[in-house]
Amino acid sequence: MERHKITVITPFHDAHGQTIEATLKSLHWADEILVIDDESSARYRPVLEKYTSSIFTRKLDTFSKQWTYAMDRAKHEWIFFVASDEVVSPELAVEIQRALESPVEDGFVIRRRDFMFGKWIKHGGFSHKHMRLFRADKGYWSNDAVHETVLLPEGSTTRTLDNVVYHFSYVEMSATVEKYTKYAKLEAGQIIEERGYAKQTRVSLTEMCKVTLQMFYYGMKESLGLIVFKGGFLDGTYGLYMCMEKGFYYFLVHAQVFSYLYKRRHAAEITSILEEHGVPPELYLNKIEQPEED
Template structure:
């Protein structure tokens, strides 16, 4: 990974499009948009929200596109990316916040001619506590890139940014992630992600077993609680690691169920 350089493009100020995909995010969207007010364009691609998400986006001045069918996270973000018009693109989720310090760093980074993309370290909150271990920190995510230099993978879940070429630099200030205010938020995401991951894996011919599900869960707990020092995050750290174990078990068990259903259909 390249080190942050000090070669800047002083010919003109670079412009920025912030892209966000949403579904029923009225509780998060206003604060998210406010945190990226420094952007030159706000693109919101909404998937059939039934709350005030679109009204909030419209009132802020965002360009709102609505979809009915859900194609998966990767394709949905690629749709949002296709609507961006400016030099740089910042992909942000509705439950994330750009701090004022990060906003200044982003604006400075866009003048760096030596880099085509930037990773941003992310700090996640769980039930009112910032989690500094468990494998959740520093959690660098590639979110800022030159338009035309990158796109998203077509994965249904856990999509990633694919950079065509160029250097990636890591920023210093953190992106704040308010993803799990209660355990219920985690369980809802776990159910959604486990099913999407299992369906994708099953379609690609992958198989699982009960043994694989159990051992994956156990290893996930040991990895996050012991080797990634989740124990240092106290009781919330234990809860996070236990839930990560459940997530690992859940996705492989769901894949096993899909395998079994497919085998039954063939008999």
């Protein structure tokens, strides 16, 4: 039976240079592979071109905008998102092709199995399942700078597939911190925009205290929740580390917001000190990254 055609969209940047070929190899069965390239180094171009001619370069601003940009250029009626540090299992590839022979669903949820720091992580809420495969005319991305999700119209039907995508991430601890720092800037920028901080002429002490409390509360809440309620401790030392680092991420998000507000509140004092010592004020008073307007 002839199946519906599918476009697999894969985002790529330099950090995933060592896994991208394994990712693309696992997608050989797709009707189209579309790579959205976040201005990666030229040395990876031959690898991308070996597997597809559908390569679009666009600098990342927010993830939802990046994925929407890619979807607008997809040729086929079904979309499947696969990250460039993920490998589609052969079993999942077969299951997807069978599911698209006569689908009654509008989308399919895909399970992910995480390999982090050299071991499989089973607990702590890290082996997620997400809507990854969906009809192009139905699915759209939530307007989130980070942790974006695919949404379907009310009344849409979905099903969770049995097989998995393998996720090979967090190779080095330093790379994890770098990744979280990048994501935290984007999410903090969205908070600043949503709360209207950039438009406020004066930052109150009350607001500063509020953000300070959020900085510690959300970080501790996330870490303890993953360790205790999601069983993160069952994965041993690395499991505890991942849970603590996820809490650090939420601490970092609100720390970025706090830093932005502090600099706004004390801009005159900071400018005076820097000018006195011949240092450009914009070194410290630069704006945090915020989602750009369409």
